Structures are given as structure tokens and as C-alpha cells.
Amino acid sequence: MSAGHAHPLHRPGDSPVHRLAPQVKIVAAVSAVLCxxxxxxxxxxxxxxxxxxxxxxxxIARIPPGWLAPRALIxxxxxxxxxxxxxxxxxxxxxxxxxxxSEHGLLSGWxxxxxxxxxxxxxxxxxxxxxxxxxxxxLQRLRVPNMVVTIATLMMRYLEVIGDEARRxxxxxxxxxxxxxxxxxxxxxxRGVGTLFVRSYERGERVHLAMVSRGWTGAMPDHGGPxxxxxxxxxxxPTVLAAVVLGIAL
Amino acid sequence: MVRDVAMHMSDGLxxxxxxxxxGGVAVVGLAVAAARARDDLDDRTAPMAGLVxxxxxxxxxxxxPVLPGVSGHLLGGALAAxxxxxxVGALCVSIVLVxxxxxxxxxxxxxxxxxxxxxxxxxxxxxxxxxxLLRRFTRTRGGLVAVAxxxxxxxxxxxxxxxxxxxxxxGDPAFSLGAVTATMxxxxxxxxxxxxxxxxxxxxxxxxxxxxxxxxxxxxxxxLELKEPVA
Numbered sequence: 345m346s347a348g349h350a351h352p353l354h355r356p357g358d359s360p361v362h363r364l365a366p367q368v369k370i371v372a373a374v375s376a377v378l379c380x381x382x383x384x385x386x387x388x389x390x391x392x393x394x395x396x397x398x399x400x401x402x403x404i405a406r407i408p409p410g411w412l413a414p415r416a417l418i419x420x421x422x423x424x425x426x427x428x429x430x431x432x433x434x435x436x437x438x439x440x441x442x443x444x445x446s447e448h449g450l451l452s453g454w455x456x457x458x459x460x461x462x463x464x465x466x467x468x469x470x471x472x473x474x475x476x477x478x479x480x481x482x483l484q485r486l487r488v489p490n491m492v493v494t495i496a497t498l499m500m501r502y503l504e505v506i507g508d509e510a511r512r513x514x515x516x517x518x519x520x521x522x523x524x525x526x527x528x529x530x531x532x533x534x535r536g537v538g539t540l541f542v543r544s545y546e547r548g549e550r551v552h553l554a555m556v557s558r559g560w561t562g563a564m565p566d567h568g569g570p571x572x573x574x575x576x577x578x579x580x581x582p583t584v585l586a587a588v589v590l591g592i593a594l
Numbered sequence: 595m596v597r598d599v600a601m602h603m604s605d606g607l608x609x610x611x612x613x614x615x616x617g618g619v620a621v622v623g624l625a626v627a628a629a630r631a632r633d634d635l636d637d638r639t640a641p642m643a644g645l646v647x648x649x650x651x652x653x654x655x656x657x658x659p660v661l662p663g664v665s666g667h668l669l670g671g672a673l674a675a676x677x678x679x680x681x682v683g684a685l686c687v688s689i690v691l692v693x694x695x696x697x698x699x700x701x702x703x704x705x706x707x708x709x710x711x712x713x714x715x716x717x718x719x720x721x722x723x724x725x726x727l728l729r730r731f732t733r734t735r736g737g738l739v740a741v742a743x744x745x746x747x748x749x750x751x752x753x754x755x756x757x758x759x760x761x762x763x764x765g766d767p768a769f770s771l772g773a774v775t776a777t778m779x780x781x782x783x784x785x786x787x788x789x790x791x792x793x794x795x796x797x798x799x800x801x802x803x804x805x806x807x808x809x810x811x812x813x814x815x816x817x818l819e820l821k822e823p824v825a
Contacts, residue, residue: 353697370696377703382610456607463605463702467695476697483692489628491635495682496689498644499651506645506652537792538799545645545800545807552641 353415353471360578361405361473365571366482368579373470379586380462385455387593394462394589397582398469405473412472416464423457476500481566498552505551506544513540605702612764617707623715624688631681634809639678642807646674647686653792654690668785669713672721672749673793676742677800679809680722687714712756721749725810732810739798741810746793750786754778 356362361369376394383390402409431445474482480500484493513536522532571579608616635643650670670690674683688710695706725745731737758775765774801808 374703377605378610378613381605381613381702381704459605460607460702463704467703471697476693479693479696491628491631492624492685492689494640495643495647495685496693498641499647499686499689499693502641502645502648503651506648535795538796538802541645541649541796542800542803544649545642545804548641548645552644556637 353468354475355407355411355472356475357406357473359405359473361401361469364473364579365485365575366474366478367485368571368575369470369474370479370482370486372579372583373466375580376583376586377463377466379583379590380466381459383459383590383593385451385458390589390593391458391462394586395465397585397589398462398465401469401582405469407469407472412465412468415468416461423460427453484566485570498548501551502544502548505548506540509544509547510540513543605704607702608705608708608760608764610704612760613704613707615707615763616711616760617704620688620707620710620715623711624685627681627684627688627715631679631685634679634682639682643678643682643686646678646683647689649796650674650687651690651693654694668789668792669717669750669753671713671717671753672725672742672746672789673796675718675722675749676725676745676793676797676810677808680718683722684714684718687718708757708760711760712753716756717749717753720752721745724748729810735798735802738801738811739794742797743790743794746790747783747786750789751779751782754782 376397380391380394383394399409402412431449470479477500480493480496483496484490517532517536650668650673653668653670669687671683671687674686677683678686691706691709691713695703695709722745725741728741728744732741755775755778758771758778761774762771797808801811805811
């Protein structure tokens with residue numbers, strides 16, 4: 345939650361993209377992906393232009409592509425799906441790289457691969473340039489109900505409480521002679537899952553009471569004001585370009 | 595991996611109209627849930643809601659193999675509904691999905707509406723509905739564990755039907771709906787067993803130690819039993 349906590353997908357920095365107000369970045373990312381999804385799948389060139397736009401954003405944000413690539417592997421299941429499609433879909437067939445595959449399946453596979461990849465890369469760009477805490481502030485400024493912000497803030501906080509509690513319980517098991525190996529550990533963890541929940545709750549309750557007694561009212565204090573027109577213009581520029589590409593592609 | 599498609603849909607699986615339609619369904623559903631949750635959520639229950647969300651978040655990160663090449667993760671709708679009630683539960687699962695989409699790039703941003711509809715709205719409603727129908731069996735600990743298992747199983751399988759509905763409206767017409775339905779339901783029956791076990795273990799443990807935290811058990815508090823000291 346707080347800025348000091350390391351996060352595997354966040355890459356702290358001081359580029360113009362990092363400094364942009366989080367609410368602008370959320371709106372820009374969601375609308376840009378919406379443009380990508382609306383593009384007809386036969387317009388192959390449009391997906392190339394979207395990718396170039398993303399590369400430009402990475403250059404401004406100073407994110408090396410080599411940093412993004414391994415993190416984009418979250419998409420791997422969909423790549424497998426896209427590779428299976430040409431072989432399982434029906435309809436007319438076509439020769440592709442010397443293999444006879446379903447034409448429809450090939451296009452479907454491409455559709456999911458291209459749109460899914462661009463979507464994951466856009467999300468990763470957002471996550472890399474915006475800390476989880478800032479994202480919640482962004483949602484707060486986008487008029488998300490206070491209660492939702494409260495639950496989200498507590499959730500981010502408790503993720504670490506649960507992680508620490510799980511580590512403590514594992515250490516306790518080992519010190520009592522438990523010999524954790526890959527699969528056997530799963531059994532012990534599963535049996536301890538209820539205990540983990542109650543222990544985390546009781547610790548979380550103390551954290552919560554400490555926060556309340558220090559004046560927490562359900563939302564983190566928000567020191568930044570609303571984003572100015574210049575910030576919105578600059579932040580939405582890549583999205584507007586993507587919308588222009590979409591307009592031509594349609 | 596079919597499993598991942600089912601619940602955390604990526605961008606591009608559904609067309610734009612369907613994505614926007616289910617985005618609207620999700621917003622309306624969440625607005626209703628937020629309005630009703632106001633009665634359930636106070637200073638004391640807010641940490642419980644945060645913890646349930648964090649717990650669902652953590653368990654969704656664990657993927658377990660279901661079949662060769664098919665991995666499943668938990669949905670958490672029934673767990674959330676039993677512990678914090680259906681309204682706060684739906685909010686918790688939605689928050690998990692939004693944060694996973696924004697912070698962890700898990701699930702497409704445009705598919706968020708459909709994902710929320712399936713896992714947070716349909717899943718939680720189904721899980722809680724089953725749990726309420728079977729509420730009279732929750733008096734014993736074994737009964738409660740069995741109810742939690744059944745509710746979680748129903749939650750998983752019925753949520754997978756949400757995907758079938760969305761795919762029928764805005765998916766790729768190249769695939770026969772019958773085959774998609776059979777695959778989805780088949781895979782989700784297996785995932786439902788895993789989901790049921792984790793839900794039953796968690797609910798059982800919480801009910802044994804802190805029954806006051808279980809929403810489903812509200813109003814069924816038993817009298818304090820005084821036991822004679824052993825001489």
C-alpha cells in the first residue's frame with residue numbers, strides 16, 4: 345500500500361508518465377484497450393500501429409522492453425489457446441507455413457493473441473508506472489464509492505499481513521520438525537489455511553484499530569488536487585491516437 | 595488453461611458490444627451491492643471485508659493442476675458470501691478482480707465487466723443462495739463444513755455458465771456452443787472440488803474459533819454452556 349513496499353510489477357521512476365495523475369492513467373489505459381478490442385481482426389496494420397504507440401509510451405516512461413517481456417508471460421495460457429484454435433475450429437482450411445489449418449481458427453487465434461498481448465502490455469505499463477497505492481487514490485478520485493476504497497485499501501494492507509503470518513506459521517512448523525518438500529508442504533498449508541485466516545484476522549483487527557485510533561476514517565489522505573486540463577491532454581494523447589487508428593481501421 | 599479463459603478472460607475473447615454490455619451489468623450490480631452492503635459494513639466489519647478480499651486475492655494466485663494442461667484457481671465467491679454476506683462479498687470479489695486487472699495485468703481491462711459478472715455477481719449469488727437454502731444443516735460443525743463445500747461447488751459451476759452465456763452472445767461463432775459448454779462445465783466440476791475443500795476448511799476453522807465472524811451463522815448463536823469442573 346505505502347510507497348515503501350516493493351511490488352514486482354511496479355518500476356519506480358520519475359518520468360513524465362510516472363508523474364501523471366493516476367486517474368488520468370487509468371482512464372487512458374482502459375479506453376486504449378477498448379480501442380484495440382474494437383479493431384476488426386483483419387486490419388493487421390492497425391495492431392502494429394498500436395504496438396508502436398505503446399513503445400513510444402515505454403520510451404517516455406523509460407521502461408526497457410526487456411523488463412516488460414518476462415512479466416508479460418502471465419498471458420502464456422492464452423498464447424497456448426491461440427495456438428490450438430487453428431487446429432480445432434471448423435470451416436474452410438488454408439495452408440499456413442506448410443500446415444493445413446482452419447482459416448477461421450487461424451484468424452480467431454490471431455485475434456486473441458494480438459488483442460490479448462496488447463491488453464496485457466497496456467496493463468503492465470499502467471502497473472509499472474503507478475504504485476498500488478496511487479492506483480487506489482486514482483480510483484478514489486474517479487468517484488468510486490468510499491466503501492469500495494476502504495475495502496481495497498485494507499485489502500492491499502492485509503495481503504502483507506497474510507504473507508507474513510503464513511511465513512511465521514511455516515517457520516513454526518519447520519522448527520517443530522516438519523520437513524517441507526514441494527508437494528507435502530501443500531498438504532500442511534491446506535490444513536493450516538483456516539488457522540491462517542483467523543490469525544491474520546486477529547492481527548489485521550489490531551492493525552485496523554491502531555489505524556482508527558490514529559485518525560483513519562476509511563480513506564488514505566489525498567494531498568493531490570484534481571488533474572488539470574494539461575495533464576488530461578498529455579495523458580490521453582496516446583489513447584486519442586489509438587482512437588484515430590481505430591477510426592481509420594473501421 | 596481453459597480454466598483461465600473461463601474466469602479471468604483476456605481482452606479480445608468477447609466483442610466490444612458484449613464487453614460494454616457486461617461492463618454495464620457489472621456497474622449496476624455493484625451499485626446495488628454497494629447500497630445494500632452499507633447496512634452490513636461498519637467500523638468493526640470493515641477489517642473482515644478487507645481480510646476476506648485479501649484472502650480471496652491470495653488464493654486466486656494459487657493455481658492447482660486440474661487436468662494435464664488445465665490449471666484452476668479459486669474464485670472465492672462462496673467463501674466471501676458465507677463469511678461477510680452476499681453484498682459485501684460481491685464487493686470484495688469485484689475489488690480483487692479490479693486490482694488484479696490494474697495492478698497485476700491479470701484479466702483483460704475490457705473483459706473486467708464480464709469477469710465481475712461471472713465471479714463476483716453470479717458466483718457469489720449462487721454460492722450464498724445454496725448456503726441459505728441449506729442453512730438448517732449448519733447447526734453442527736460437520737453440517738456447516740458440508741454446506742460450505744456444496745455452496746463453493748455450486749458457485750464455481752454456475753459461474754462457469756456465465757462465461758457460456760457471454761460467449762454465446764459475443765464470442766467467436768466458429769466454435770460450437772455445445773462443446774464450449776461441455777468443456778467449461780466439466781473443467782469447473784473438477785475446480786469446484788478444490789474450491790469446496792478450501793472453502794470448507796476455512797469456514798470450518800473460522801466457525802470453530804470465531805463463530806461471531808461468520809455471516810451465515812448470524813442469529814443462530816447458542817447459549818453459553820457451563821460445564822462442571824472435574825473434581
